[in-house]
Amino acid sequence: MIEIEFSERQKQIIEIVKKNEPITGESIASLLNLTRGTLRPDLAILTMLNILEAKPKIGYFYNKDSSEYKNNSLKMIKIDNIKSLPVVVSKNTTIYDAAVTMFVENVGTIFVVDEGILIGVISRKDLLKSxxxxxxxxxxxxxxxxxRAPKIVYCKSNESLEEAIRKIVENEIDCLPVVEEKNKELKVIGRVSKTNIINYIYDSF
Structure with a gap:
């Protein structure tokens, strides 16, 4: 079992929820003199770890059945440990074929490459708009x-799970390409998605 040491802010959030449950994100932010947006990554992490339970229109509850995690932090878990194989298409692929690939591979995001170099990202939302x-x-x-680059949000193998979660939450996306950077070009070597993260946490805890 991997043990987690929370940040000071996350510890404060847990204590606030314990004392005031159910409590909304806005109320938690007010007690900490922060904005709701600032707390989103922390609340997402605590909810994904099943420390807090979120109920729509009611607020956050403390999960009394959760374990108290100590010692190692989310910063110690590297993307290299949880990444999966990327699903890619070439720049000449049609929208129709990209949609078929997305369906067959059962993913919500695919990466567009040119000789292995990342040049674009396509999500279900992009296909719907098209x-x-x-x-x-x-x-x-x-x-x-x-x-297209430079709007593509990505991560590298040596980045932490915490950083990946923050990027996904703050940018409101479902998946990140994992890349190697060489000569200012990004080679796709993997992917990390909400599903990767949830499965890893479920298996670990």
Missing amino acids: SLGGGNPGDIPVGVVMT
């Missing part, structure tokens, strides 16, 4: 709808 725009998806290349 379907509303008209045109034949079998004729339109993925480059028309993909998110």
